[in-house]
């Protein structure tokens with residue numbers, strides 16, 4: 248076993264060491280190489296060493312180097328060294344984080360991470376936290392707690408009776424709501440289209456003045472960090488408008504919630520402690536492994552009631568039973584890497600990580616603007632939208648940058664404009680990475696412009 252694990256560790260280290268000198272997107276040849284995986288399953292067992300070698304030889308080159316410092320696609324964090332090392336050890340542990348008794352360590356690490364997270368984000372210490380697979384599930388879980396709370400107040404037991412015949416709940420979203428929140432609404436029986444959409448401004452923020460009169464009971468879904476612009480809905484203003492026992496405020500802060508962890512960005516998310524539930528990703532800006540997300544619910548009774556497998560009301564005992572706060576039963580201990588990330592960073596390290604990414608984004612925007620390209624958003628956080636001219640030209644520049652391989656940025660549509668999106672979300676990104684990436688972007692865009 249030991250030599251196999253050392254071999255795996257050696258290959259992993261070689262992979263990580265090689266990130267600086269390889270292209271970010273996989274080469275066409277390495278993608279063709281993936282076809283070698285297509286074999287009929289053989290009859291006889293194969294030694295694990297050979298399996299690992301095959302995986303590394305064919306799989307590693309065809310990975311996207313998103314854990315390196317020059318991947319700016321979607322909103323993708325890397326993996327902090329402590330989180331990665333913890334993940335390797337946790338693989339050896341193979342814990343089932345369903346109950347405290349099935350994994351005392353996973354349970355204890357969730358418990359302490361919950362305390363740290365509430366304190367870092369400025370939430371009440373009684374706020375309950377569920378460790379889920381990502382922001383989609385965090386949105387789902389927070390909205391399930393909302394559904395329980397509002398229907399319970401109407402005397403309707405939704406967990407037992409379902410939604411058919413239940414009192415109606417109005418759902419309000421901003422016009423730039425993330426698709427995953429609509430998906431969560433659809434999974435919960437609210438329907439993607441059965442929502443009231445509120446107009447937004449040029450940054451995608453809900454226009455508080457245009458906020459409609461609410462028909463209670465209602466769920467108001469706000470956003471902290473628009474996936475394109477990084478902009479925040481005016482949480483405080485809307486929360487003070489809609490406060491009532493029959494209204495639940497849910498905030499999708501998949502990456503933007505982490506703004507609360509730095510004194511220099513905290514003002515952007517003022518009022519977050521007023522929300523009833525919050526969703527975020529740990530695999531984005533906290534830089535832990537996929538997959539990892541967090542849901543925060545102010546009144547834990549509603550979360551418990553929505554997530555309990557039995558109708559019996561379960562209270563947390565001495566040890567924390569993780570399944571009481573999430574949709575799954577058997578699950579991996581995601582709190583392990585979250586604990587390791589927070590422990591290694593400390594408050595200052597996390598704030599510096601947030602600030603550093605924001606500063607890199609500022610620099611990208613400034614230098615691309617100086618080079619004559621249009622920045623479409625106010626760069627308030629870590630997201631930058633660039634237009635290189637016509638939609639066709641912008642699209643061909645994006646393809647050219649991906650082919651160049653120095654960095655990786657994706658495309659998006661922003662309020663009718665075609666744009667390239669740069670998201671700086673990784674602990675690994677250095678000033679030198681930004682230098683190299685800017686050189687590639689400006690060169691490729693210049694060439695594309697010349698060739699028309």
Ligand SMILES: *Cc1c(COP(=O)(O)O)cnc(C)c1O
Nearest residue numbers: 381382383425427474499501528
């Ligand atoms: C990424 C993102 C999500 C979805 O998160 P997953 O981790 O992919 O489930 C939801 N909302 C926003 C604003 C996001 O940026």
